[in-house]
Amino acid sequence: MEFSNALVQQAKDGDPAAVDTILRGLEPIMRGFFTRRIGHRTEVDDLVQNSLIRVHRSIADLQEVSRLKAFAMKGALYELQDFYRGRYSAREMLHDILEPFGGAVAPERSGDRIDLDRAMESLTPLARRIIELRQLGFKYTEIADDIQSSEAAVKMQVKRAFEKLRGLLGALVLLLSQAW
Amino acid sequence: MMDPTTHISLCEEALSDNAREALRQRLAHDPVLLEQTRLWAALCERAFRDVEAQLPPREDLFSVALLEAGLLGDADVSVQSAVRDLQDAIKPVRREYPSVDALLRRMTADARAFQDTWLEHVPASNSGHARSPKQAPLRLLARPVPMWSAAAAVTLLAVAALFLLRAPDSMRISVPDGTTQTVDLADGSTVLLAGPAELSWQDGASRHVSLEGRGFFDVAPQEDPFDVTTDHAVTTVTGTSFGVETGLSGTQVTVVSGRVHVRPRNSGAASALVETTLDAGQTARVAPGAVNAPRIAATGLDPLAWTGLFIFRDTPMDSVAQALEGAFNVDIDIHESLRQETLTGTFDRDQEVGDILVIVAAALGAELETHGDEPVYRLVRRETARG
Numbered sequence: 001m002e003f004s005n006a007l008v009q010q011a012k013d014g015d016p017a018a019v020d021t022i023l024r025g026l027e028p029i030m031r032g033f034f035t036r037r038i039g040h041r042t043e044v045d046d047l048v049q050n051s052l053i054r055v056h057r058s059i060a061d062l063q064e065v066s067r068l069k070a071f072a073m074k075g076a077l078y079e080l081q082d083f084y085r086g087r088y089s090a091r092e093m094l095h096d097i098l099e100p101f102g103g104a105v106a107p108e109r110s111g112d113r114i115d116l117d118r119a120m121e122s123l124t125p126l127a128r129r130i131i132e133l134r135q136l137g138f139k140y141t142e143i144a145d146d147i148q149s150s151e152a153a154v155k156m157q158v159k160r161a162f163e164k165l166r167g168l169l170g171a172l173v174l175l176l177s178q179a180w
Numbered sequence: 181m182m183d184p185t186t187h188i189s190l191c192e193e194a195l196s197d198n199a200r201e202a203l204r205q206r207l208a209h210d211p212v213l214l215e216q217t218r219l220w221a222a223l224c225e226r227a228f229r230d231v232e233a234q235l236p237p238r239e240d241l242f243s244v245a246l247l248e249a250g251l252l253g254d255a256d257v258s259v260q261s262a263v264r265d266l267q268d269a270i271k272p273v274r275r276e277y278p279s280v281d282a283l284l285r286r287m288t289a290d291a292r293a294f295q296d297t298w299l300e301h302v303p304a305s306n307s308g309h310a311r312s313p314k315q316a317p318l319r320l321l322a323r324p325v326p327m328w329s330a331a332a333a334v335t336l337l338a339v340a341a342l343f344l345l346r347a348p349d350s351m352r353i354s355v356p357d358g359t360t361q362t363v364d365l366a367d368g369s370t371v372l373l374a375g376p377a378e379l380s381w382q383d384g385a386s387r388h389v390s391l392e393g394r395g396f397f398d399v400a401p402q403e404d405p406f407d408v409t410t411d412h413a414v415t416t417v418t419g420t421s422f423g424v425e426t427g428l429s430g431t432q433v434t435v436v437s438g439r440v441h442v443r444p445r446n447s448g449a450a451s452a453l454v455e456t457t458l459d460a461g462q463t464a465r466v467a468p469g470a471v472n473a474p475r476i477a478a479t480g481l482d483p484l485a486w487t488g489l490f491i492f493r494d495t496p497m498d499s500v501a502q503a504l505e506g507a508f509n510v511d512i513d514i515h516e517s518l519r520q521e522t523l524t525g526t527f528d529r530d531q532e533v534g535d536i537l538v539i540v541a542a543a544l545g546a547e548l549e550t551h552g553d554e555p556v557y558r559l560v561r562r563e564t565a566r567g
Contacts, residue, residue, distance in 0.1 A: 001301055025301075033297040037290060039357065069302070073294045077242065080290055097204050098221060101214055119223050128227060132279035135228035138286075146282050146428045165223060166216055 001025035008065040019059065023052050026072055033076055043083065051079045084137030119165045127161040130154055234273050234280060240266055245287040248411075251295060285411075285428055285468065289392070296352055296378065352380040355393070360488060365389075368400035374486050396423040396487050409445070413466040413473060416441045421493045422458075423484045430467040432476075434483040435460050437493030442466065442473040461499065482507065490527040490536070497521050497559075500540065508533040510555035517561050518546055533557070 003025060010018035030048045038044065054075035062071050123131070126147065133143045144151045207214045235241070246252055247263045274281035355361045355375035363371045363379060365386040373379055377393025387406040399406045401419025408415045410426040413433070420438025424431065433442050435458045443455040444466045456464050456473040463483050464473040482503065484491060490507070492500055500523050501512040510533055521544055527536045534550070537557050541548040549558040 002303055029297055029301045032300065033294050036293050036297060036354070069298055073291070073298070074242070076294055077287070077290050078238070081238070081287070084286070097200055097207065098218060100204070101207060101218070116219065116222050116226060119219060120226055123223075123227075129278055131224055131227045132231045132277070133282060135224055136231070136279060136283050138282065142428060146278075148429045162220060165219060 001028075003068050005065045008059075008062070008068050011059050012062050012065060014060065019056060022059070022068070023056060026052060026055060029072070030076055034080065037080060038083070047076075047079050047083055051076045054079065085135075086137065122164045123161055124157075127157050130157050131161065134158075231277060231279055234277055235283075236266075236270055236273070240270075241284060241287060242291070244270060245284060245291050248284070248288045249291040249295070251291060281468070282428060288411075292392070296354070296380070299352070351382070351386075352378060354378045367402060367404075367406075369406060370398045372396040372487060372489070374488065391424055391426060393427075394423070394425045394486050396484065396489075396491065397421060398493075412445055412468055412470070414443045414445060416443070421491065423487065423491075425483075425486065428468075430465055430470070432463060432465045432483065433458060433473075434463040436484070436491050436495070444470050444473055446471055460493075460495070485529070488529050490529060492523045492525050494522045494524055497523060497544075501559075504533055504536065508555075510557060512537070513556070513558040515546070515558070515560040518544060518559055 003022060007018050007021060011022050027048060030051050031044060034044045034047045034051075038047075051072075055072055058075075059071070062068070120128075129147065130143055133146065134140075138146070140151050140154050144154045147154070203217075207217060236244075243263050244267045247260070247267060252260055252263060270280075270284070274284065353361065353363050353373065355373040355377045357376040359375045361373050361375070363373060365371065365381075366384075367386050369386070371379055371389075372395065374394040374396075377391070377395055379389055379391055379395060381389040387402070387404055388409075389407075390409045392410070395408070397406075397408065397417075398421045399417050399419050403418070405416050405418055407417075408424050410424065410431040412426065412431040415422070415424060415433050417438065417440045420440060421436045422438075422440050423434045423436070425434075426432075433440065437460050439460075440458050441455050442458060442464050444453050446453060446469055452471045454472040456475065458464055458475065462475055464475050466473045490503060492503075497514050497518055497520075501514050504510070505512050507529065523540060523543065525539070525543065527539070534548075534557070537548050537559065540546075541559055544559070545562060546559045547562050549560060550556070551558070
């Protein structure tokens, strides 16, 4: 596929046929890129589609027609970063589950804030790093690679962090626990 | 891993729909679990917000990622200088928050992957790597001093203007996850790639390759050195065999035969870089940003197990026996007269140890003895066996 400057200029000027030609040319590149980065998964279809929509919506703003690659790369990489941040994070994972109960984030009651501050302080630097990486969309295997440890050890760190957190919930929860 | 008390599946990569519904039902009837779950979610959110507050703007991250991906090769000197300033300004954040460093390294790998994918589909003449004389110069946009580094009064620039990319006349072999591929290079060297992996080199310069992922190199001896470049290190040899494994946590080099030199890549500390020389059986690891390549001790796991092979190159028989014993949990006795022998050969790890030893025996002109059902093998010289 060749993207001549004339073709890109036509697309930039709003020629539907030129836009279509460019999007069709970009589609296999986007697909190859996302497949290479996240594997053969159903998410690839969504990522390709969203990236092409980005290009379609903003191609009129392309400053220099010779830089279509830069333009497409930026769209694809932004889309991928959003994907990374969404996957696996407890925020995403628990959000819809907790929605009927008032959402994932505890209300701004003073007691809750104290609990959260204590919970944060209880985290070891390693546990915190793991949670941060998880929130940034790293897989457990990727985290293990990053901290030069095993996947099992990483998961154990998460479990310990959660156990610490449970221990910090205080007497009220203990009483509730006994009552239930 | 399911927490036995709360039944919150903390360590799955993702909860299934059924698991989500089951958890939702349980939360509706269990206020203790609800409280714990909310606090856990809030903690994760807080951790994310804390890191997010330190993150440079996304376009700035991309600028640095492009620089570190080697995709600014043709950019104006002033642009490269501005991005290097940006890179320097981010360094303290990367040091304090290793997760930010990991994020940037992942972004760098993403940019490289897009570039490689583009080159597979678009003719080199249309890859936008060279600017025509008529093109406008790169735009440098002055921005406010970023909040994440008050001291960094650097000139920032629009990422869209930065894609003046390296020359595209490169050869590239990409191997998907879970598969292996052997590549024959023009100089007679061979590379076994274990996916996911990518090997690239400039056409006509096959003794200077770049590797992402894992590769085992059998290098044809020549006066011209052979070097393997990864994100973190350059490994140089003249004729030998060795494995290179690179990932987010660094680059690891393991030598099977001959001698290699491993030099870290760290443009910010060029004068402080320390080269390490490795002999057969030695392994070194270069961490991201490191200035040296320390040797690391074997931990019991074969550092080349990822090849799916047992690889022996002029390997002493004692070492051969040791490798097979460790992998198959058997005893292998080598007759004294054979211990000075060396073995060159490659075996699939899926093979039975007995089958491997039959071949080894044949190569040495020896015979293989077994002891009933016991996992004990003995290699003896033919005349010894007959005697």
